[in-house]
Amino acid sequence: NAGVTQTPKFRVLKTGQSMTLLCAQDMNHEYMYWYRQDPGMGLRLIHYSVGEGTTAKGEVPDGYNVSRLKKQNFLLGLESAAPSQTSVYFCASSLARVAKNIQYFGAGTRLSVL
């Protein structure tokens, strides 16, 4: 009954360091998403994927890269972290082409860039 699992839950980086956030879902969902959540700005879409091997840019893609090598996993990479990337990151997934566009979220990753 895992749903969407994000690792790690917390991370502190120094400016310029790189890291990868992992999202895994066990619901056989086609679509996966990465959002960032900042105070007063809600959830902003970074990148998303409509299937294994495909990715697309969202509203705020700069400074991030993603990969979807396996259907159940969606990775978010920061190549050179900046303080502006301090945020809480959420991964979500959804079924494709069904009656309702419901997204299922993970518990989030809190990232601080010093």
Next chain:
Amino acid sequence: GENVEQHPSTLSVQEGDSAVIKCTYSDSASNYFPWYKQELGKGPQLIIDIRSNVGEKKDQRIAVTLNKTAKHFSLHITETQPEDSAVYFCAPGPLISSGSARQLTFGSGTQLTVLP
């Protein structure tokens, strides 16, 4: 793209009172209007949604109303309880996720606090 405004940003109510949160959107092509609830330390979770051909939907103490002409929809919570304290997000967008450029657009959130 979709421009979403959510009001108020914070809302405090006494336990037992009602709470109303409003969401205004700009894209007339949006035909799906969900509300998500985010509890402290967790990810958002869908609590209620409505399609564009329906004006109102109710599920126990929560309801959503839609005014498609005016491009706004609202979340209504009656007989509020402490466990209703959370951040609420509206997320208008396409009813069916089809991989197009249009995705759900989340509002900026409303922090609801229910005072005992």
